[in-house]
Amino acid sequence: MDTGIPEELKERAYRGICTKEDAALLLGAGPFELFSFADELRALAVGARVTYVRNRNINFTNRCTGTCRFCAFKDNKDYYILSPEELLAKVREAKETKATEVCIQGGLLPDVDLSFYLGILESIKAEYPEMHIHAFSPMEVWHAARLSGISVKEALLQLKKSGLDSMPGTAAEILSDRVREIICPAKLKAGEWVEVVKQAHTTGLPTTATMMYGHVETPEERIEHILTIREIQKETGGITEFVPLPFMPYNNPIGEKLMKEGRYTSPGTEDLKIYALSRILLHTHVDNIQASWVKLGKKLAQLALHCGANDLGGTLMEERISKSAGANNGETITAKELEWMIRGAGRIPKERNTLYMGIKEPVSDSQREVPGYEASE
Numbered sequence: 069m070d071t072g073i074p075e076e077l078k079e080r081a082y083r084g085i086c087t088k089e090d091a092a093l094l095l096g097a098g099p100f101e102l103f104s105f106a107d108e109l110r111a112l113a114v115g116a117r118v119t120y121v122r123n124r125n126i127n128f129t130n131r132c133t134g135t136c137r138f139c140a141f142k143d144n145k146d147y148y149i150l151s152p153e154e155l156l157a158k159v160r161e162a163k164e165t166k167a168t169e170v171c172i173q174g175g176l177l178p179d180v181d182l183s184f185y186l187g188i189l190e191s192i193k194a195e196y197p198e199m200h201i202h203a204f205s206p207m208e209v210w211h212a213a214r215l216s217g218i219s220v221k222e223a224l225l226q227l228k229k230s231g232l233d234s235m236p237g238t239a240a241e242i243l244s245d246r247v248r249e250i251i252c253p254a255k256l257k258a259g260e261w262v263e264v265v266k267q268a269h270t271t272g273l274p275t276t277a278t279m280m281y282g283h284v285e286t287p288e289e290r291i292e293h294i295l296t297i298r299e300i301q302k303e304t305g306g307i308t309e310f311v312p313l314p315f316m317p318y319n320n321p322i323g324e325k326l327m328k329e330g331r332y333t334s335p336g337t338e339d340l341k342i343y344a345l346s347r348i349l350l351h352t353h354v355d356n357i358q359a360s361w362v363k364l365g366k367k368l369a370q371l372a373l374h375c376g377a378n379d380l381g382g383t384l385m386e387e388r389i390s391k392s393a394g395a396n397n398g399e400t401i402t403a404k405e406l407e408w409m410i411r412g413a414g415r416i417p418k419e420r421n422t423l424y425m426g427i428k429e430p431v432s433d434s435q436r437e438v439p440g441y442e443a444s445e
């Protein structure tokens with residue numbers, strides 16, 4: 069049967085060497101052929117296990133000197149900055165729900181330097197040394213280094229010494245300076261983002277990688293973005309997961325402009341195609357493709373597990389950024405519900421830590437794709 073995806077292309081995908089032209093062809097293939105091939109590669113890469121992490125988001129401030137035109141989160145009039153006590157109270161609550169990670173990000177404060185960020189890390193590690201701190205986007209690290217008059221490398225070394233365990237690969241948006249000039253002109257340029265991430269990896273700090281799509285970028289720019297992530301991974305091996313994030317159009321200037329032109333959020337089929345494309349282009353390089361239940365909604369996130377995704381992200385406990393831009397899928401989810409969603413999709417749920425350690429033991433073929441199968445550990 070003609071799947072619409074040429075055999076030679078599939079061969080290149082198995083070897084992790086798909087080209088830009090292959091990617092364009094994949095986007096033109098029938099969606100179900102694309103989903104099915106991505107699902108095959110997912111099974112080869114990680115088997116039937118679908119992971120999630122118990123974590124808590126903490127946004128320490130919504131004050132920001134940034135000018136990102138897709139942002140609905142920053143508020144320079146009615147802003148908050150969490151006190152050290154408030155921040156620690158949130159970590160304590162996270163600990164009480166058995167969270168293993170706190171994910172800390174915030175706006176770019178005008179009047180702080182690196183010591184502010186170091187203080188956050190040190191106060192958490194003093195009370196909760198075992199809590200994994202996944203914090204500060206490449207933009208925040210770049211901002212802190214600039215305000216302190218030191219290099220990004222030096223900032224990363226100090227952050228690590230103060231307790232930073234890994235970094236979110238946010239602020240990537242689309243790694244194209246043409247796009248960034250339109251949606252976030254004051255943000256670090258594409259090459260600078262890549263540089264901060266690579267420096268983090270060489271400092272011993274793993275990162276995730278993200279892509280916010282569905283605004284002003286072209287299909288070619290999406291492809292370039294994913295291939296840039298692949299290049300970074302080939303060089304450093306420091307990326308733990310790739311997270312495609314659909315743009316939320318509400319309460320922000322870019323979204324309002326698009327909606328005036330009759331464009332809203334990306335169609336579900338397009339979201340699933342991005343998940344599938346990510347799996348195929350990153351095969352043999354980045355094993356974990358995360359479907360965001362916050363952005364996609366629970367049902368589409370479940371479906372994404374059949375289109376290349378193998379991770380549902382975290383329990384979050386609180387989520388402000390997507391909510392402010394119109395996401396209405398909730399701010400928190402229990403581990404129990406995530407496991408329910410995963411079993412409902414015919415996969416095997418497995419709690420992971422931030423770095424996906426200890427979950428790669430092989431699953432036998434007979435255990436694959438069995439609804440309700442309970443991992444024994």
Ligand code: SF4
Nearest residue numbers: 132134135136139175
């Ligand atoms: S996206 Fe982040 S850096 Fe940009 S304006 Fe919003 S809070 Fe600031």
